[in-house]
Structures are given as C-alpha cells and as structure tokens.
Amino acid sequence: MAEEVLIEPNGKSGGHLTTSLLAVAFLSSFGSSMLYGYNLAVVNSPAEYIKDFYNQTIVRRNGSGVDEETLILIYSVTVSIFAIGGLVGSLTVGMQVTRFGRDDHHWALHYGDTFRDFSQRSAHVLGEIAPKNLRGFLGLVPSIFICIGVFIAQILGLHEILGKEEHWPLFLSLVVVPTFIQLMLLPWFPESPRYLLMEKRNIHATITALKWYRAKCNIQAEVEEMQEEQRSLSSVETVSVLQLFRDPSVRWQLVTVLVVNAGMQLSGIDAIWFYTNAIFENAGIAAHQIQYTTVGTGAIEVIAGLIGCFTIERVGRRPLMIGGFSFMGVCCAGITFSLLLQAHVPFMRYVSVACVVGIIAGFCIGPAGVPFLMTGELFKQSYRPSAYIVGGFLNWISNFTVGFVFPFLQMSAGAFCYLVFCGVCVGVAAYVFFIIPETKNKTFVEISQMFALRNACEIENQPLGTTDQLRLKKMNGYGALVSEDVDKMDRTEK
Known part of the structure; x- marks a missing residue:
C-alpha cells in the first residue's frame, strides 16, 4: 500500500485557508445565516402594507377595524414570531448535531433552517472544521452573511424593486431559494473531522x-489535539442541560454564554433592524x-462585518467584543440625546442617523458573530451540545x-x-473586560484550563503516554493508524 506522509517536513502545524474550507463556510452561511439576516430586515419595508392587510382583513370579518395599539400588537407579534421557531430549533440543536452530524447531508442544518436556528449552527460547524489559527475568521463568516442578508432585504425592499x-x-x-441551493450542494462536503x-x-x-x-497541515498534530480532548472525556458522557447548570467546573463558561448571548440581542440591534424606517421617521428624515x-x-x-472578520485573528476576540459593545452603548446614548434636542437643533436628525449607523457598525464588527464562536470555544466536546441549547x-x-x-x-419611554x-x-x-480571557489561537483544552482557576477546580491535562503516541506515517488496510514502532516490527518479521 502506498505510504501516505501525514507530517510536514518542518513538523509545524500549518493552518491554511483552502478553497474547500472557504467553500463550506460560504455555502453553509449562504443557506442559513443569510436567511436569518434577511428575516430580520424583510418586515421593515412592507410594515405599513402588512398593517393595512391586517386591518382590512379584520374589517371584512368583523365589519370594523381595530385601534392603533391593537394593530401595533399584532404587527409586533408578526415581526418577532420567527424567533419562536428559532427557539424550538435551539432546544433540539444539541441532540440533532450529536446524533446526525454537523453537516447538511445529515440534515441537521436543514432542520435548523426550518426553525431559523441559523447562525449558531453555521458557527458551530465552521469552528470545528477550522484550524485554530483560522477559527475566528471562519467563525465570523456567518455574521458577514447576516449582514449581507439584511442588505439584500433592504435593496429588494426599495419601491422600485419589491417595495410595492x-x-x-x-x-x-x-x-x-438559498435553502434549496444549500440542500443540493452541501451533501458533497465531508463531516467535521472532530465529530468523526x-x-x-x-x-x-x-x-x-x-x-x-x-x-497543507500537520495531521498528526491535529489528531493528537483531538485525542487529548477525547482522552480527557473518555469516561464522560455528553452532559444534559441540567448537568451543565450543576457542574461547577464550567460555571464561568456557562455564565459567559448567558451574558454574551442575551446581551447580543438585548443590545437593541434587533429593534434597529426591525424598525429602521420608523426610527428614521421619528428622527425627522423625509419620507422619500x-x-x-x-x-x-x-x-x-x-x-x-468584513472588518471584523479580517481582523479577529490579529486583534483577538476580546477587543472586538469590548469595542463593539462599548461603541454601541455610546451610540444608543447618542440617539437619546439627539432625539431630545432635534426640536431645537435641526441638524440633530443627522446625528440620529449617524448613531443608528454606529450601532449597526459596532454590532457587525464583533458582537454579531463572536458570541456564537465563543459558545463553541469555551466548552469541550461533551458540553457543547447543551451549551448551544442554552445559548x-x-x-x-x-x-x-x-x-x-x-x-x-418606544411609545411609553x-x-x-x-x-x-x-x-x-x-x-x-x-x-468581557473583567471576566473573559482571550481565546485566540488556543486549543479547546487550553481554554478549559484558563477557566479552571476561576472555577476553583482542576483540569486534568495528562501528557500523551508512550502507548498513545501515534506516529501518523501511514494507514493499514483496515483504516486504523499504526505507530512507527509497530510498523518496524511488522517489517522485521516479514
């Protein structure tokens, strides 16, 4: 059998951005994250048409319409109801990912597509197939497609296109359309190596x-890293959500998931995307x-989003999160003051617009994608499914x-x-500034060790024993790896 050399001559682990990695990143995000972004913005342009449709339907059925407050209530449910589907998907994501696999040909991603559990699934898959020096870059690709989805919805919502x-x-x-394209193409991609x-x-x-x-990569180093994590979990089964909450060894990782995932949405970005036109109208921008x-x-x-994606491996996760959320906070305060002053200072309406743009830019640089990436990075394999359910x-x-x-x-305050x-x-x-360590270029085991002191527990980190040291020089006829020593003995006997 032809020998397959699995170690680079210099012994270094190379993390190259290959066409295959880029293709699966784009395709998985195209049929998932982009749809999430599209659904966030698609209801913004036809808002008045949808309200009129509801009102006319009620008039035809009941003979009279409803008051403005009731109409706003119905429209608010319409705007936010797709999140309920996402909630159902998120409650089953861990089980489906573990049972059927990470890639679409095991239908886990499509199951998520149905319930709008988009970006989290894409970031999970990409975080597992990426080398650690590219994990941040590929992990933020879904956030780019969220922005692209929003942008496409805004363009198609123009009156000259589909805005009538x-x-x-x-x-x-x-x-x-994107879902169908993803369904046809992703079965050609292999599963996540870590999952396999x-x-x-x-x-x-x-x-x-x-x-x-x-x-080009040092496959021996990649496999040994995964085996190190696997060895530490050899006697541990996949934990449930309840076990995750009870486990003191991951207490601060769990708190971090709670804070960053809730904070990402409660930052107000969804209010900006759902009601952009109404916000600009309140700011005094001309209707046309x-x-x-x-x-x-x-x-x-x-x-x-592109800036965040191409800088995350240089500056790290923490600066993007801290800078993004801080800038969003400043812009949120800026909107308040500009709206209060615009009756007396006319140019303040443009300050309002600038602050809206600032909130969106600050969000897309870091908070849009890093929480999804961080949810996968903070936990080892047995904890990830439950962590994704919680997040x-x-x-x-x-x-x-x-x-x-x-x-x-908005009406009351x-x-x-x-x-x-x-x-x-x-x-x-x-x-993020006081609690979360930097996870750039760290293995999953190293990240767990970084949290061990804060969790007041010890993390086992036994070195590979001599019996575990796999010299991945070639594969035998059964698809198993053999060590160099065993290989030499076989050749001697022959």
Whole structure:
C-alpha cells in the first residue's frame, strides 16, 4: 500500500485557508445565516402594507377595524414570531448535531433552517472544521452573511424593486431559494473531522476529512489535539442541560454564554433592524429619503462585518467584543440625546442617523458573530451540545422580547428607551473586560484550563503516554493508524 506522509517536513502545524474550507463556510452561511439576516430586515419595508392587510382583513370579518395599539400588537407579534421557531430549533440543536452530524447531508442544518436556528449552527460547524489559527475568521463568516442578508432585504425592499404593496408576499417568500441551493450542494462536503473522531471514532474518515479541508497541515498534530480532548472525556458522557447548570467546573463558561448571548440581542440591534424606517421617521428624515438611507446603513454594516472578520485573528476576540459593545452603548446614548434636542437643533436628525449607523457598525464588527464562536470555544466536546441549547434559547427569547416589546417601550419611554440598550451594552462590555480571557489561537483544552482557576477546580491535562503516541506515517488496510514502532516490527518479521 502506498505510504501516505501525514507530517510536514518542518513538523509545524500549518493552518491554511483552502478553497474547500472557504467553500463550506460560504455555502453553509449562504443557506442559513443569510436567511436569518434577511428575516430580520424583510418586515421593515412592507410594515405599513402588512398593517393595512391586517386591518382590512379584520374589517371584512368583523365589519370594523381595530385601534392603533391593537394593530401595533399584532404587527409586533408578526415581526418577532420567527424567533419562536428559532427557539424550538435551539432546544433540539444539541441532540440533532450529536446524533446526525454537523453537516447538511445529515440534515441537521436543514432542520435548523426550518426553525431559523441559523447562525449558531453555521458557527458551530465552521469552528470545528477550522484550524485554530483560522477559527475566528471562519467563525465570523456567518455574521458577514447576516449582514449581507439584511442588505439584500433592504435593496429588494426599495419601491422600485419589491417595495410595492402588491409584491410584499413574494418579498417575504424568497427565503426558499438559498435553502434549496444549500440542500443540493452541501451533501458533497465531508463531516467535521472532530465529530468523526470524537463521536464516531472513525480515524480513517477523520484523516480523509482533514486532508480534504486542509491542503497543507500537520495531521498528526491535529489528531493528537483531538485525542487529548477525547482522552480527557473518555469516561464522560455528553452532559444534559441540567448537568451543565450543576457542574461547577464550567460555571464561568456557562455564565459567559448567558451574558454574551442575551446581551447580543438585548443590545437593541434587533429593534434597529426591525424598525429602521420608523426610527428614521421619528428622527425627522423625509419620507422619500428613508428607504435609501436604510440601504446605506446596510452597505455600512457589510463593510463593518468584513472588518471584523479580517481582523479577529490579529486583534483577538476580546477587543472586538469590548469595542463593539462599548461603541454601541455610546451610540444608543447618542440617539437619546439627539432625539431630545432635534426640536431645537435641526441638524440633530443627522446625528440620529449617524448613531443608528454606529450601532449597526459596532454590532457587525464583533458582537454579531463572536458570541456564537465563543459558545463553541469555551466548552469541550461533551458540553457543547447543551451549551448551544442554552445559548440558542437565550438568543431567541431575547430576540422575541426585543421585537415584541420595543414599539410599546418606544411609545411609553420615547427617546429614553435607547438608554435601556445603552446600559445592556456597557454591562456586557464590562463583563468581557473583567471576566473573559482571550481565546485566540488556543486549543479547546487550553481554554478549559484558563477557566479552571476561576472555577476553583482542576483540569486534568495528562501528557500523551508512550502507548498513545501515534506516529501518523501511514494507514493499514483496515483504516486504523499504526505507530512507527509497530510498523518496524511488522517489517522485521516479514
């Protein structure tokens, strides 16, 4: 059998961005994260048409319409109801990912697509197949596609395209196209190597997947890293959500997931995306200019997302999170003061627009994607499914809450409603600054060790024993790896 050299000559572990990695990142995000972004913004443009549709339907059935407050209530439910589907998906994500696999040809991603559990699933898959020096970059690709989805919805919502009253049902139904494309193409991609080794215990498939996703890498180092994590979990079964909450060894990791996932949605970004046109209208922007101003914000958020994606491996996770949330907090406070002063200072309306753009840019640079990435990085394999359930649950509950409550909060508190979001943003930034360590270029085991002191527990980190040292020089006929010593003995006997 031809020898397969699995170690680079210099012995270094290379993490190269291959065409295969990029393709699966784009495709999984195209049919998932992009749809999440699209659904966030798609209801913004036809808002008045949808309200009129509800009112006319009620008039036809009951002979009279409803008051404005009831109409706002019905529309708020419409805007936020897709988060309920996402909530259902998030409660089953762990079980489906573990049982059926990470990739779409085991239908886990499509199950998530049905319930809008998008970005979390994409970040999970990409975080597992990426080398550690590219985990941040690939982990933020879904957040780029969220921004692209928002931008596409804003462009298609222009009056000249699908922004007319008769087009809004078509406008809302276009999400089926990317999902169908993903369904057709993702079955051609192999499973996550980490899943194949640690869940399926298939070393042959693991090496095949690693070689497919990484054109040049030290496969021995990659497999040994996964084996180190697997060895520490050899006597541990996948924990349940209840066990996750009871386990003191991951207490601060769990608190971090709770804070960053809830904070991401309670920062007010969904209120901005759901009600952009209404916010600009309250800021005094001319009605015929609002739709073009909204599209401009979409372009800026895509640029901001790209900045975050291409800088995360250079500056790290913490600076993007701290900077993003802090900037959002400042802009939320800026909206409040500009709305209060715009009656006396006319140019303050433009300050309001600038603050809206600042909130979106600050969010897309870091908070849009890092929480999803961080949820996967903070836990070892046996804890991840439950961690994603908890993170997804909080994410979608917070999403629904903001979408449903914001119109009423705006009516009751006026300009001061944005100070609530300001407080959330500043609080999350402070938490990240004081509590969360930098996880850039760290293995999953190293990250667990970083939290061990704060959790007041010890993490086992036994070195590989001589019997565990696999010299991945070639594979035998059964797909198993053999050590160099055993290989030499076989050749001697022959």
